[in-house]
Amino acid sequence: MHEWALAEAIIYTVTEIAEREGFREILSVNVKVGELQQVDLETIKFALTQLKRGKLEKAEFKVETVKAKLKCRICGEIWDFDKDKLDEEVAEAIHFVPEVAHSFIKCPKCSAQDFEFMEGRRMYIESVGGIR
Amino acid sequence: MTDLEMIKRFQDTRKRVRENMGKVKHKIAVISGKGGVGKSTFTVNLAIAFAAKGHMERVGILDADFHGPSVPKMLGAKGQMIQSDDGRILPVIGPMGIRVVSTEFILPDENTPVIWRGPLKMNAIRDFLSEISWGELDFLLIDLPPGTGDEPLSIAQLLPDLDGVIVITIPSQVSQLVVKKSVNFARRLNLPVIGIVENMSGFICPNCGTKVDIFQAGGGRKIAEELNIPFLGSIPIDQRICEDADNGKPFILEHKYSPATEAFMEIVDKIEKYLEAQDMLRENS
Amino acid sequence: MFDPRITVLEHRLSQVNNIFAVSSGKGGVGKSVIASVLALILARKGFKVGLMDLDFTSPSTHLILGVKDIFPKEKEGIVPPTVYGIKFMSIVYFSKDKALSLRGQDFSDSFLEILAITRWGNLDYLILDMPPGINDATLDVVRFMKRVKFIIVTTPSLLSFSTVKKLLDSLHTSKVEVLGIIENMKIENSSSIREHVKGTRFLGEIPFDPQLEKCFGEVRELLSTEISRKLEKIVDKIIYQNV
Numbered sequence: 001m002h003e004w005a006l007a008e009a010i011i012y013t014v015t016e017i018a019e020r021e022g023f024r025e026i027l028s029v030n031v032k033v034g035e036l037q038q039v040d041l042e043t044i045k046f047a048l049t050q051l052k053r054g055k056l057e058k059a060e061f062k063v064e065t066v067k068a069k070l071k072c073r074i075c076g077e078i079w080d081f082d083k084d085k086l087d088e089e090v091a092e093a094i095h096f097v098p099e100v101a102h103s104f105i106k107c108p109k110c111s112a113q114d115f116e117f118m119e120g121r122r123m124y125i126e127s128v129g130g131i132r
Numbered sequence: 133m134t135d136l137e138m139i140k141r142f143q144d145t146r147k148r149v150r151e152n153m154g155k156v157k158h159k160i161a162v163i164s165g166k167g168g169v170g171k172s173t174f175t176v177n178l179a180i181a182f183a184a185k186g187h188m189e190r191v192g193i194l195d196a197d198f199h200g201p202s203v204p205k206m207l208g209a210k211g212q213m214i215q216s217d218d219g220r221i222l223p224v225i226g227p228m229g230i231r232v233v234s235t236e237f238i239l240p241d242e243n244t245p246v247i248w249r250g251p252l253k254m255n256a257i258r259d260f261l262s263e264i265s266w267g268e269l270d271f272l273l274i275d276l277p278p279g280t281g282d283e284p285l286s287i288a289q290l291l292p293d294l295d296g297v298i299v300i301t302i303p304s305q306v307s308q309l310v311v312k313k314s315v316n317f318a319r320r321l322n323l324p325v326i327g328i329v330e331n332m333s334g335f336i337c338p339n340c341g342t343k344v345d346i347f348q349a350g351g352g353r354k355i356a357e358e359l360n361i362p363f364l365g366s367i368p369i370d371q372r373i374c375e376d377a378d379n380g381k382p383f384i385l386e387h388k389y390s391p392a393t394e395a396f397m398e399i400v401d402k403i404e405k406y407l408e409a410q411d412m413l414r415e416n417s
Numbered sequence: 418m419f420d421p422r423i424t425v426l427e428h429r430l431s432q433v434n435n436i437f438a439v440s441s442g443k444g445g446v447g448k449s450v451i452a453s454v455l456a457l458i459l460a461r462k463g464f465k466v467g468l469m470d471l472d473f474t475s476p477s478t479h480l481i482l483g484v485k486d487i488f489p490k491e492k493e494g495i496v497p498p499t500v501y502g503i504k505f506m507s508i509v510y511f512s513k514d515k516a517l518s519l520r521g522q523d524f525s526d527s528f529l530e531i532l533a534i535t536r537w538g539n540l541d542y543l544i545l546d547m548p549p550g551i552n553d554a555t556l557d558v559v560r561f562m563k564r565v566k567f568i569i570v571t572t573p574s575l576l577s578f579s580t581v582k583k584l585l586d587s588l589h590t591s592k593v594e595v596l597g598i599i600e601n602m603k604i605e606n607s608s609s610i611r612e613h614v615k616g617t618r619f620l621g622e623i624p625f626d627p628q629l630e631k632c633f634g635e636v637r638e639l640l641s642t643e644i645s646r647k648l649e650k651i652v653d654k655i656i657y658q659n660v
Contacts, residue, residue, distance in 0.1 A: 005494030005534040009425035016424055093511040096495065096534065099527035100508065103515035113518065122526060125419040189646055210463040214501045216637035217483060225461040229649060267641040 002096060003040055006033075006123060007047035011056065017128050018055045026059045026130040034120040035068035035081055036098040038091065055130075068120030072107035079108050081120065098122065148262040150292045152220065155268040156192070158407050160326065161288055163317060164300040165310040167278035170331045171300045172197065173377050174367075175275040176206045179230050180382045181400045182271045189229030190270040196287050197277045198257055201236035208380030213237055220265040227382075233264050254286055261290060280317040288321050295410060296326040298364070298403070303332055303351060311355050326406050327364035328356050329399060362406070365399040368392050422533035426561055429494075429532060432539040433467070436562050437596065437655075441570045442580025444549035447601040448570045450629070452546035453481045454645050455568075457636065458652050460502035464541035467497065470507040471558070472548040473527060474517055479507050483634030494534045501636050506535055524553040529561070542656075550580065551587050559591050566594040568620070568655070573600060573607040585617060596655055599623060621651045 010031060018026050033039045041063055048061045068081035081101075083091055090104045098121055102113055153159065162178075164171040175193060182191045195203035204210065209226030213233065216222065223231035238260055266272060274291065276284040288294065299314040311328065318325045330352035356363035370392040376383045384393045430436070439452035449472070456468040470478040479485070482500060488510055489495040497504040508517065508527065519527065537543065545565070548554050558565050567588055571577045581598065588595055597618035600610050602625040611619050623644050632638040639645065 002491060002494055002534050005425075005536070006421070008428075008493070009421035009533055012428055013419055013421035013424040017419060089513075093513070097508065097511045097527050097530050099519055099523045099530070100511045100517060102519060102523065103512045103517045113516075114520075116520075116523075122530070123421065125421060128419075189649055212460060212463060212502045214457065214461060214636065214640075216501070216635070218637070220637055222461065222637060222640060224463065225458065225649065265637055265641075 003043040004047045006037075006039065007044050007051055010048060010061075010123075010125065011051045011053075013125060014056060014059070014128055015054070017125075018130065021128075022132055023055060023128075023130040024132060026056050026128060028127075028129040029056075029059050029061050030126040030128075031061060031063045031123065032066050032126050033063060033123040034098065034117075035065050035083075036094060036101065036117065036121050037123060038083060038095040039063075039065070039123070041065065059130075066120040069118040070101075070105070070107075070115050071118050072110060072112055073114045073116060074112040075107060075110040077107050077109040078118065081105075142258075145258050145262045146290060146292065149290055152262070152265050153272070153292060156266050156272045157270045159272045159274065159291060159294045160403075161274045161276050161291070161294055161297045161323075162300060163276050163280065163284060163297050163314060164278050165280060165313055167199070169278075169300050169302045170367075170373070171278065172202045172206060172275050173373060173383070174298075174300050174329060174331060175273050176203055176377075177382050177384045177396060178400060178403070179207075179271070179273050180228060180384055181397065183228040183230055184385075185400075185404075187270045189231075190268070191229075192223060192231035192266055192269045192272040193226075193233070194261070194264070194272060194274045195232070195234035195236065196257070196261065196284075197275050198235040198253075199277055201234045202377075203275055204232060204234045204236055205380055206377045207232060207382065216265070219263055221260075221263045222265055222267075231266065231269065233261075235260070254283075257287070258290055261287070280313045285317065285320065288323075294321070294323050295407060296324040297321075298326050299328045300331050301328060301352060303330060308355055308358065311352075311359060311361075315359060315361060325361045326403060327362035328352055329364045330366040332367065332369040362402070364402050365395055367395045367399070420529070422529040423561065425533050426529065429535060429537065430543070430562065433537055433543045434541050436543045436545065436565045437568055438471075438545040438547050438558055438565050439568045439570060440547040440555065440584065441549045441577075442582070442584045443577055446549070446570050446572045446577055447623075448549065449477045449546050450481055450639075450644070451568075451570050451599060451601060451623070451648065452544050453478050454639060454648050455652060456503045456542075456544045457482075457501060457640060458645065458649050459542050459544075459656075461640075462652070464656075465504075465539060466502070467504040467506065467537050467540045467543040468546065469505075469531075469543065470509075470546045471528070471554045472546055473508045473512075473519055473524060473554075474548070476507050476509050478546050479505070479509050481633050481639070482636060489535075492536070494536045496536050496538075504537060504540070506531065519553075521553055525557050528554070528557050532561070551584055555584075555587070559588070559593055566596050568596050569598045569617075570601050571598060571610060572602045573604075573610055575608060575610070575613070578610045578613060596620070599651060601625075620654055621647060623647045623651075 071078045094101050162175045179191045179193050195201045207226045209224050209232045214222040223233045226232045297318045353363045368391050373383045376386045441448045456466050459466045470476045484500050487498045497506040571581045597620035599620050600622045603622045604625045
């Protein structure tokens with residue numbers, strides 16, 4: 001599962017932040033994942049609890065999905081990402097590399113493929129809390 | 133399988149081998165009456181010598197000695213063969229661009245001996261050998277299994293248009309009988325004997341220190357004369373040859389100015405002259 | 418807001434000993450063929466090799482190698498499939514045969530995404546087939562893969578070489594090591610860029626082969642071309658200086 005790879009990335013990054021910011025212990029981590037990535041929240045949470053070590057031992061992970069919004073660069077139309085409209089193989093490809101959405105999704109109004117992800121594209125760590 | 137099917141299969145395999153060796157100019161088999169006489173060491177160094185003499189990337193070695201494939205180790209070639217979509221196998225690239233195929237590469241790992249039995253084993257090896265795509269080469273050297281029995285014979289039979297065989301022997305084994313067997317081997321294949329090499333490399337055992345009686349040397353030349361086959365030369369004892377082989381460093385590169393290398397290079401010259409003469413004969417006919 | 422992909426990228430490449438980017442000043446100089454054959458030769462020499470096509474908008478290495486109907490295995494990330502002894506990674510696994518046009522940030526995002534989830538494992542060499550010129554890929558490779566070394570491909574045309582000079586300047590400014598320049602598609606009597614190359618190693622010439630097209634998708638044919646033989650010598654020049 002590629003959720004494990006993402007979980008691992010979160011752990012590496014938080015560990016680095018803890019070192020850099022001089023945290024003794026990390027207590028909370030807020031992670032946002034883009035809807036486009038179609039991450040399975042249960043799996044990623046489980047992976048995080050399995051992978052946390054050292055300063056992250058006691059950390060609580062909050063992982064939330066952010067709705068994906070797309071905006072057409074040609075006509076300005078804004079629309080929501082709807083996984084159910086895609087066939088399974090395409091959804092899976094977008095799950096791995098969201099940018100390939102450009103190959104499969106079109107603006108519902110003008111059919112252009114030149115659109116941007118306003119939000120809900122990728123995963124990021126919103127905040128990290130702990131004891132210094 | 134009926135006899136007819138067997139023959140058909142053999143012919144198919146041979147056809148495939150012929151296609152795959154179509155662009156190889158010279159093919160030489162290296163044989164010996166017995167194992168442990170330095171046949172593989174000789175083959176590896178001969179390949180290096182050819183490569184060094186202006187045939188970089190145009191020399192191949194087929195290590196068909198499936199009892200103890202040792203060419204990759206001696207040469208320091210650890211690469212992987214590539215199989216193309218049509219099933220053909222591309223050799224590993226060793227030092228100086230030498231193309232290497234060894235039965236070792238089809239073994240699961242270094243420590244697993246080949247214990248396939250009888251016909252099954254032979255068929256598997258034949259199939260494997262028939263799939264190797266050699267590309268354009270000036271020389272292909274074939275390290276056959278030791279002895280002059282059915283095993284080396286049935287592999288050599290598979291290979292089309294060999295230029296001839298080189299017989300490697302050591303002084304203690306040089307007897308008319310052993311050499312005669314090798315000559316018969318070549319005769320059964322309808323091939324010329326390019327010559328005999330008297331090798332003494334295997335003679336000083338680094339462990340037990342058994343020494344060779346130098347005065348035994350020279351027997352090879354006498355017997356070659358008696359049997360009317362060319363004598364290519366003797367390679368004097370040098371314990372470093374063994375050490376180099378163990379370390380994957382070909383002797384003639386490691387010890388360029390040793391008596392053994394000198395003797396070896398003289399032998400290479402003779403082999404080259406033989407092949408040139410053959411080329412001229414071929415052109416004239 | 419922290420992007421975890423950037424941190425994990427280093428870890429994903431921690432067992433990769435060398436990263437070589439094959440690049441050119443302009444397109445159509447045979448860069449992808451050279452990158453593919455380079456990877457094949459290294460594999461045949463016994464090295465563990467990875468090949469990644471970074472030309473996301475017009476990937477072609479999969480066509481040169483004849484790769485089809487495969488998909489990476491999912492195992493705590495994705496494991497690139499092995500083709501002809503090479504661990505092979507391309508965006509075509511995901512974009513299929515559809516066109517993919519990416520603007521700046523979108524390129525960087527897909528670049529980071531793929532590298533963040535790809536498990537190369539232990540590699541002696543990772544070869545990157547770059548899109549031509551100086552672009553997002555060049556900038557991202559330089560930014561995120563500090564150890565990268567460039568191999569530059571040009572044709573004998575001075576026009577091609579003039580674009581190479583700009584690329585070299587840009588790499589030089591970013592303090593990126595350049596392993597050398599390969600002159601591809603050489604034909605008899607064509608002008609030579611050898612004497613124009615200054616301050617960078619000239620790795621060798623590769624002849625123009627009008628039959629090359631026929632070898633695409635046929636690895637065995639491809640490896641028996643004169644191009645491959647010449648590249649074999651160039652590979653030796655490169656790796657025995659970088660062991």
